[in-house]
Amino acid sequence: MSHKITHQRLAELVGGELAQGDPEGVVTGLNSITEAVPGEVTFLGNPRYLPALKTTKATAILVGGDFAESMEGVALIKVANPTFAFSSVIRHFGPPARDFTPGVHSTACVSSKATFDPQQVSIGPMAVVGDDVVIGDGTTIGAGVCIGQGARLGEDCFLHANCTIGDRCVLGNRVIIHSGTVIGSDGFGYEFVKGRHVKIDQVGIVQIDDDVEIGAACSVDRARFGRTWIGAGTKIDNQVQIAHNAIVGKHCIIVAHVALAGSVRMGDYVTLAGQVAIGGHLEICNQVTILAKSGVTKNITEPGAYMGFPAKPLMEHKRQLAAQSKIPDLMDRIRTLEKRLAALEGGKAEG
Amino acid sequence: MSHKITHQRLAELVGGELAQGDPEGVVTGLNSITEAVPGEVTFLGNPRYLPALKTTKATAILVGGDFAESMEGVALIKVANPTFAFSSVIRHFGPPARDFTPGVHSTACVSSKATFDPQQVSIGPMAVVGDDVVIGDGTTIGAGVCIGQGARLGEDCFLHANCTIGDRCVLGNRVIIHSGTVIGSDGFGYEFVKGRHVKIDQVGIVQIDDDVEIGAACSVDRARFGRTWIGAGTKIDNQVQIAHNAIVGKHCIIVAHVALAGSVRMGDYVTLAGQVAIGGHLEICNQVTILAKSGVTKNITEPGAYMGFPAKPLMEHKRQLAAQSKIPDLMDRIRTLEKRLAALEGGKAEG
Amino acid sequence: MSHKITHQRLAELVGGELAQGDPEGVVTGLNSITEAVPGEVTFLGNPRYLPALKTTKATAILVGGDFAESMEGVALIKVANPTFAFSSVIRHFGPPARDFTPGVHSTACVSSKATFDPQQVSIGPMAVVGDDVVIGDGTTIGAGVCIGQGARLGEDCFLHANCTIGDRCVLGNRVIIHSGTVIGSDGFGYEFVKGRHVKIDQVGIVQIDDDVEIGAACSVDRARFGRTWIGAGTKIDNQVQIAHNAIVGKHCIIVAHVALAGSVRMGDYVTLAGQVAIGGHLEICNQVTILAKSGVTKNITEPGAYMGFPAKPLMEHKRQLAAQSKIPDLMDRIRTLEKRLAALEGGKAEG
Secondary structure, eight states: OOOOEEHHHHHHHTTOEEEESOTTOEEOEEOOTTTOOTTEEEEOOSGGGHHHHTTOOOSEEEEETTOOOOOSSSEEEEESOHHHHHHHHHHHHSOOOOOOOOEEOTTOEEOTTOBOOTTTOEEOTTOEEOTTOEEOTTOEEOTTOEEOTTOEEOTTOEEOTTOEEOTTOEEOTTOEEOTTOEEEEOOOOEEEETTEEEEOOOOOEEEEOTTOEEOTTOEEEOOSSSEEEEOTTOEEOTTOEEOTTOEEOTTOEEOTTOEEOTTOEEOSSOEEOTTOEEOTTOEEOTTEEEOTTOEEOSOBOSOEEEETTTTEEHHHHHHHHHHHHTHHHHHHHHHHHHHHHHHHHHHHHHO | OOOOEEHHHHHHHTTOEEEESOTTOEEOEEOOTTTOOTTEEEEOOSGGGHHHHTTOOOSEEEEETTOOOOOSSSEEEEESOHHHHHHHHHHHHSOOOOOOOOEEOTTOEEOTTOBOOTTTOEEOTTOEEOTTOEEOTTOEEOTTOEEOTTOEEOTTOEEOTTOEEOTTOEEOTTOEEOTTOEEEEOOOOEEEETTEEEEOOOOOEEEEOTTOEEOTTOEEEOOSSSEEEEOTTOEEOTTOEEOTTOEEOTTOEEOTTOEEOTTOEEOSSOEEOTTOEEOTTOEEOTTEEEOTTOEEOSOBOSOEEEETTTTEEHHHHHHHHHHHHTHHHHHHHHHHHHHHHHHHHHHHHHO | OOOOEEHHHHHHHTTOEEEESOTTOEEOEEOOTTTOOTTEEEEOOSGGGHHHHTTOOOSEEEEOTTOOOOOSSSEEEEOSOHHHHHHHHHHHHSOOOOOOOOEEOTTOEEOTTOBOOTTTOEEOTTOEEOTTOEEOTTOEEOTTOEEOTTOEEOTTOEEOTTOEEOTTOEEOTTOEEOTTOEEEEOOOOEEEETTEEEEOOOOOEEEEOTTOEEOTTOEEEOOSSSEEEEOTTOEEOTTOEEOTTOEEOTTOEEOTTOEEOTTOEEOSSOEEOTTOEEOTTOEEOTTEEEOTTOEEOSOBOSOEEEETTTTEEHHHHHHHHHHHHTHHHHHHHHHHHHHHHHHHHHHHHHO
């Protein structure tokens, strides 16, 4: 079976318009703008790749509606959002989506006290499902996943192989958890008593709301009591650490290697770039973006972009960076002032 | 069964004194100071939450012995350490602790050459225990845990689901390892020979002493030879990386995303805050605290707090930060000096 | 069986020369230079340990060919590269290497549609091998490892316990993957549509070429389409994050807690020190070293060392650091200038 498709059909597939090129010309595959060969379709989704347009060997290109450059010998398909529209192309050429195959694998270890419809969930090889676990319809539990007793999973969740869900944690619907990730490890809490760190019980849970996705090798600690809470629609990259009792709002973006300390409270539509850290007990309001590697040390109560350690409003951070680069110039000017002043003092003394 | 408890019994439970309120009043649950509703008990463990006292709806509050504010309509229980004392409250209301249920799950794969008392250890579903492993009484091995050959585990350890213990690694008593964590991965050692990185054998072990807790998704590499060593009572948060041949002292605190390079030697009672890095082969003496995101590039031989990259004594770091914030002011003052000097030079020239 | 060995045989074992000491003297064990006791052999591989030479109790020491210090009562063996040569000593005294024991463990769950020679591969307990997986001869799949459908593994690979290989990912020959690591998690890609982050399908793969080693608890995301690609001979430490569509060249070194954003393209012989971050879509040419904790924000087109955030050529970064340390001095000089100028102005006014 061939995946080949005409330019015209391609335009229809992505909901765009064939602005240039032979409607009956065909493409047989897809690739990035730098690696495409003749016969392939690509897309221009980031102005960073404009220079690559000159050298691309692609036969067809998805471009934005305002694309105005002239290009020869290539089919141009205009579409509102080329990056997003390319997903339809990927789906056309890509591997067939894995079917949802309901049933409990014979090697899985599932408690007889778990509640689910075996015709409506998929439990993979070597998975472990504890007592009193509840699993919603349409949910997939990958190979080697361990789910602790009393955990509750909503509908249409996907737990990738070898992730771990701790006792009593609660996942909403359409939650995706990637491999290696741990939901519900103990919070990091000790009291220092007579020269020793004595463990404080961590008996709360983690609550993850609808449509959250959490990447690979993350850790989300359970609350000391109550809950650590990830709001609906929030997306978390790999290797992210979320400490006990943290509250993350809705529709946030948390990039790789971010660390949230305990009891942080984040609003909605917050973006944390890579390697950011947020100090314990801090509040961050809605619509805040923290740029990469920043460390937040105070509450943030105004929407906007922040950067640095300690994190400051972005403009202030940039001014400070710029000021630092001026130090050598300042040194020169001081040296000059010292000479001029000495000359003047000498002149006066002499005068 | 109700968990409700009178204020008087609550005071006794936490070893405190009912300083205000009706001894026979009751609470039926617990919560944080900001989320408590009437009928719940909370605690004031951090001065940061003093403003929340004014608005809390809690019916009873654990406070410190020196608490002197007046509050109406609420029971106040004075206790030496409210945060710590609250653990008794959590235990009262919390989920019942999971019983230790000895025995080897039928789906576990346990070598016949492993040594342990099956009546005294708990081995979960899908766990793998290699040849010549020794397991002390009271130890729990969670679902999906893999223990390599020749590893030795002490008494009353708890290995959470899906963690991995490498060949010949040694754990003391009461060691807790959380899910996803890897003890005994190979050290990162290569020699560069003719344009290639050639692997150096890593045949040492990891030794973890009594009462150590290691969080989720951590990695502790085995030594090239000899041992990587975590001292008794040390507590390690999530996502921490400890390289080969590192030695961590006793009763240290290592927060999330810290990285120790190879052959680091840390003393006792050292605290490393989040995202700290320690360079290879460095020594850090007892009683040192390294603040968040710092990078240590030299030996530290004096107790105290350090910060920055390169890490400096905290006061020096703060002075440097303060100095940086003065640059715009310095620029202004130089500009003013230049004008005044020019005026003077001009005046003199004219004079 | 004793491992004891004479100084002469030791010199032969490491391909070196006994420069000093009794050829028939014996050592019975090995240790680091600081921990060695009489009867043990050690090595001097790092000038940092020169002071330890004065106090070491070792009986024999491997030193470099140009070692010129005089030491009494100790056997000195000169060899080109003491660190590397010591591996032979470790092998002599160390635990016997684990044999490769071919066969499929009875508890493993291996698809009947997987392709491999059961006499030539080793599949451990509880491992899961999906449909259409291909496994080369000499490859070991550890306990609890999950391999998704259609993945292809070359010859002589070693997948340590509890790692995860996603669908359709491709590993070359002699690839080592440590425990907890995830190859082929979904790339972190969303489009923001009407207030929600909508997942962009991630249907590409991860390709890992020959002789790559990846440490514990790492994550390598699959490409949106096409491949995320790790070049031959590259070595990756623990807890490293590699985002979708990143391309890492050959013979690179990537140290712990590094994060590569999406579509990064790195050349060959690039070294990234601990906690470095590389921004999305950036290119880094061959032979570049990025020092610890740096953040790269622009393409790097010249070989050399870079540091800071934003990363700059190392010399420039050092100059900037030095300049910052001069600020207090600048403040003093400005204060002095102000006084002198005021005096002069006053003098003039009076004059």
